[in-house]
Amino acid sequence: MYDFKFHSAFSVDDAAAKLAAAEDGTVMAGGQTLIPVLKQRLANPSDVVDLSGAGLSGITNNGDSVTIGAMTTHAEVAGSSDVSAALRSVAEGIGDAQVRNRGTLGGSVANNDPAADYPAALLGLGATITTNQRDIAADDFFTGLFETALNDGEIIKSVTFPNATKAAYAKFPNPASRYAMVGVFAAQAADGVRVAVTGATDCAHRGPKLEAALSANWSPDALDGVTIPADHINGDIHGSPEYRAHLVVVMAKRAVAAAG
Ligand SMILES: Cc1cc2nc3c(=O)[nH]c(=O)nc-3n(C[C@H](O)[C@H](O)[C@H](O)COP(=O)(O)OP(=O)(O)OC[C@H]3O[C@@H](n4cnc5c(N)ncnc54)[C@H](O)[C@@H]3O)c2cc1C
Numbered sequence: 566m567y568d569f570k571f572h573s574a575f576s577v578d579d580a581a582a583k584l585a586a587a588e589d590g591t592v593m594a595g596g597q598t599l600i601p602v603l604k605q606r607l608a609n610p611s612d613v614v615d616l617s618g619a620g621l622s623g624i625t626n627n628g629d630s631v632t633i634g635a636m637t638t639h640a641e642v643a644g645s646s647d648v649s650a651a652l653r654s655v656a657e658g659i660g661d662a663q664v665r666n667r668g669t670l671g672g673s674v675a676n677n678d679p680a681a682d683y684p685a686a687l688l689g690l691g692a693t694i695t696t697n698q699r700d701i702a703a704d705d706f707f708t709g710l711f712e713t714a715l716n717d718g719e720i721i722k723s724v725t726f727p728n729a730t731k732a733a734y735a736k737f738p739n740p741a742s743r744y745a746m747v748g749v750f751a752a753q754a755a756d757g758v759r760v761a762v763t764g765a766t767d768c769a770h771r772g773p774k775l776e777a778a779l780s781a782n783w784s785p786d787a788l789d790g791v792t793i794p795a796d797h798i799n800g801d802i803h804g805s806p807e808y809r810a811h812l813v814v815v816m817a818k819r820a821v822a823a824a825g
Pocket residue numbers: 591592593594595596597598599600616635636639658659660661664667668669670671672673674675676680681682683719720721722742743744745
C-alpha cells in the first residue's frame with residue numbers, strides 16, 4: 566500500500582471540500598473493493614476520505630418508491646421491511662456475511678463491477694442516482710467496464726428505486742466469489758417491462774430482445790425462442806461466452822417465474 570492522507574468526512578459537503586483540496590483524492594465507503602485495490606498498489610490516491618460519518622445511511626419509503634442512502638450496507642437493505650422483496654433478494658445474495666455487513670449500495674454502484682448485482686436492479690427498476698451535483702437516470706449511469714457517468718469528485722448520496730408491479734432477480738452465482746456469472750433483473754415497471762442483465766458483458770445493460778418478448782407476453786415461455794449471440798459476451802475459466810449467453814435466457818425465465 567502506498568502512503569496516503571486519511572480524512573473522516575462529517576457531511577457530504579465536508580467530503581466534497583476535502584476531495585477538492587486533495588491533489589488526487591478518493592472517497593471510501595466500506596472499503597470492500599478500495600482496500601484490496603490499495604493493498605495491491607493498483608491505485609495511488611494522495612488522500613482517502615471516509616464517508617462513514619457523512620450521514621449517508623438510511624432507507625426511506627416514499628410510498629411509490631424507496632430511497633436508499635449511499636452508505637447503507639447490503640445487510641441493512643436485505644433486512645429492511647421498507648424495501649421490496651426483489652430488492653431485498655439482490656442484497657441478500659451479495660457475497661458473504663462480512664461483505665454484506667461492510668459493502669454499501671453507493672460503493673457497489675460507483676465501482677460498477679461487470680458482475681455486480683445492484684447495477685442490474687437499478688437498470689431493471691429504472692432507478693435514479695442522486696449525487697452532490699445532480700440526478701442521473703440509471704439508464705445513463707453505467708457507461709463501461711468499471712466506468713460510470715460520475716465526474717471526478719462527484720459523490721453518490723442516494724438511489725431512488727420506483728416500485729414495480731412485479732419484479733424479481735435471478736442470479737447464477739460464481740461458486741467462489743458469489744458475484745454473478747449472470748444475473749437478470751426483470752420488472753413490470755411504470756414505464757413498461759424492463760429487463761437488465763449483469764455478469765455477461767463489460768457492464769450491466771438492458772436486454773431489448775428479452776424486453777420485447779416479455780412486453781408481448783409476461784411469461785417464462787415467451788423467452789423460449791429468444792437467443793443471445795455470444796459475440797460480445799464475457800468468457801473466462803468459469804464459463805465460455807456461449808455458456809453465459811445461454812444463462813442470460815435461463816436467468817431471465819427464472820426471474821419472470823419468480824416475479825409471478
Ligand atoms: C469477497 C467479495 C465478494 C463480493 N461478492 C459480491 C457479489 O456477489 N455481488 C456484488 O454485487 N458485489 C460483490 N462484492 C462487492 C461488494 O458487495 C461491494 O459492493 C463492493 O466491493 C464495494 O465496496 P464498498 O461499498 O465497501 O465500497 P468501497 O470499496 O469503499 O469503494 C468502492 C469504489 O466506490 C467509490 N465510492 C464509494 N462510495 C461512493 C460514493 N458514495 N460516491 C462516489 N463514489 C463512491 C470509491 O471511491 C471506490 O472507488 C464482493 C466483494 C468482495 C470483497
